[in-house]
Amino acid sequence: MPRKNKNQQDNDKKLKGEITHDGDVQMANKKNSCQEVKSKIESMVESAVESKVENIIIEEKLISKDTENEAATSMAAQSEQQVKYENMNVKELQEICRKNGIKGFWKKRKNELIDMIENILNTDKNISTKNECIKYVDLFCGLGAFHTAFNRNNLCQNKINYECVMACDIDDGVRKIYEENYGLYPEGDINTINIDNMPDFDLLCAGFPCQPFSIAGNQKGFEDKTRGNLFYKILEIIDKKQPNKLILENVKNLHTIHDGQTFQIMKNELVKRGYNVSYKVIDSKYYNSPQSRQRIYIICDKVKSYIFAETKNHIVPVSTIIDKTIDIFFDYKAKYNLEECSGNSMMKYKLINKHTGKGGRQGERVYDISKYGPTICASSGGPGAKTGLYYIDGKIRTLTIKETLKMFGFPENYKYDSLSNKNKMLFYLGNSIVVNVVEELIKSL
Numbered sequence: 001m002p003r004k005n006k007n008q009q010d011n012d013k014k015l016k017g018e019i020t021h022d023g024d025v026q027m028a029n030k031k032n033s034c035q036e037v038k039s040k041i042e043s044m045v046e047s048a049v050e051s052k053v054e055n056i057i058i059e060e061k062l063i064s065k066d067t068e069n070e071a072a073t074s075m076a077a078q079s080e081q082q083v084k085y086e087n088m089n090v091k092e093l094q095e096i097c098r099k100n101g102i103k104g105f106w107k108k109r110k111n112e113l114i115d116m117i118e119n120i121l122n123t124d125k126n127i128s129t130k131n132e133c134i135k136y137v138d139l140f141c142g143l144g145a146f147h148t149a150f151n152r153n154n155l156c157q158n159k160i161n162y163e164c165v166m167a168c169d170i171d172d173g174v175r176k177i178y179e180e181n182y183g184l185y186p187e188g189d190i191n192t193i194n195i196d197n198m199p200d201f202d203l204l205c206a207g208f209p210c211q212p213f214s215i216a217g218n219q220k221g222f223e224d225k226t227r228g229n230l231f232y233k234i235l236e237i238i239d240k241k242q243p244n245k246l247i248l249e250n251v252k253n254l255h256t257i258h259d260g261q262t263f264q265i266m267k268n269e270l271v272k273r274g275y276n277v278s279y280k281v282i283d284s285k286y287y288n289s290p291q292s293r294q295r296i297y298i299i300c301d302k303v304k305s306y307i308f309a310e311t312k313n314h315i316v317p318v319s320t321i322i323d324k325t326i327d328i329f330f331d332y333k334a335k336y337n338l339e340e341c342s343g344n345s346m347m348k349y350k351l352i353n354k355h356t357g358k359g360g361r362q363g364e365r366v367y368d369i370s371k372y373g374p375t376i377c378a379s380s381g382g383p384g385a386k387t388g389l390y391y392i393d394g395k396i397r398t399l400t401i402k403e404t405l406k407m408f409g410f411p412e413n414y415k416y417d418s419l420s421n422k423n424k425m426l427f428y429l430g431n432s433i434v435v436n437v438v439e440e441l442i443k444s445l
């Protein structure tokens with residue numbers, strides 16, 4: 001190529017804006033530097049979009065730490081109280097997406113963001129890889145209170161990703177529902193599981209069957225050959241898989257039946273295996289649930305003793321989960337009179353049978369929705385079977401499935417399409433753990 005002369009070279013430099021002593025060139029320079037700044041900004045925005053805004057937003061402080069903290073706080077509150085995403089603004093929803101590696105949230109509308117977040121609430125598929133992954137098994141999984149709590153925890157913090165590697169439940173209906181919600185089909189009867197084929201895991205969760213220990217059951221404890229002995233199956237799994245931590249849940253009665261001997265045996269077995277055993281009877285009504293449900297939580301750790309936090313949140317009344325659009329009520333008048341309950345009782349009325357003059361048994365109690373509600377019970381009967389009766393705007397009815405799901409802290413979009421007899425759902429719920437409690441406990445695992 002022929003070499004350019006001095007003039008040609010200067011012209012080239014002017015065009016590129018490399019000569020600064022000429023006014024025109026200075027203008028060109030300004031334009032060029034404006035363009036440079038503009039294109040820098042554009043490329044920043046582009047890369048922010050490409051990298052899902054996450055690092056750039058934080059490094060350039062486009063969102064202040066305060067906003068981050070506020071978003072984190074509101075996320076925690078959201079999971080605790082199942083506050084609807086509808087109440088959040090776009091920035092907060094984007095924050096949830098960013099923190100959880102949900103892809104493609106940039107420029108999405110509020111409704112689209114809510115859909116994206118709700119989709120991962122109950123499935124693990126899209127949750128990003130975090131610094132640490134803790135694998136857990138969900139034994140006797142039921143409707144998956146543990147699983148929902150861990151998924152929410154994954155959403156609320158950036159450090160640990162809890163991953164469910166196996167679940168099991170003997171009930172066919174429950175297994176299908178579990179798959180619908182969490183994308184994982186549980187194994188069946190725990191007794192048929194070949195422990196050698198189980199995946200490795202760090203944390204074992206088990207809300208093992210409570211009937212042999214419950215006041216409502218036969219209290220046979222370990223003598224209940226089928227259900228009481230399931231604790232020994234758990235021990236067998238522990239022996240082979242050596243998880244670092246365990247969370248066990250059962251009825252509050254567990255530590256008092258047979259003068260505490262059954263519980264003592266359990267504790268000894270766990271201590272023998274090298275665990276620090278901590279336990280506490282917890283009432284879900286202090287954990288942002290409108291249901292009073294007292295259960296014992298046993299948390300075992302090979303390294304440290306778990307410390308249960310003193311949690312006594314304000315009571316959340318049943319009215320918070322009542323769907324005012326429901327207009328099917330219980331016509332009690334033909335058979336019952338109402339007898340008012342005095343004092344501080346959570347009951348407003350008792351149903352008294354006009355014929356026998358008797359009443360007020362479980363299933364004949366009408367609760368005040370401005371207070372907390374009773375324990376939802378899989379086996380209770382009567383007109384208020386399972387959920388109890390509630391006095392709503394001068395009328396009386398039981399709770400719907402959706403309302404009962406909320407009593408347990410399950411999300412708005414919890415699915416049970418696979419269940420042909422929808423009433424069975426209340427039975428499953430009566431056996432469930434309250435999500436809010438687990439959610440709180442796992443924060444300090």
Ligand SMILES: C[S@@+](CC[C@H](N)C(=O)[O-])C[C@H]1O[C@@H](n2cnc3c(N)ncnc32)[C@H](O)[C@@H]1O
Pocket residue numbers: 139140141142143144145146168169170171174188189190191206207208209210230431432433
């Ligand atoms: C108290 S519930 C568990 C609640 C559950 N962990 C939750 O989060 O809601 C006990 C569960 O154990 C299941 N179950 C009973 N016997 C079983 C067995 N032999 N193998 C597996 N699951 C069993 C029941 O079907 C029931 O869902």
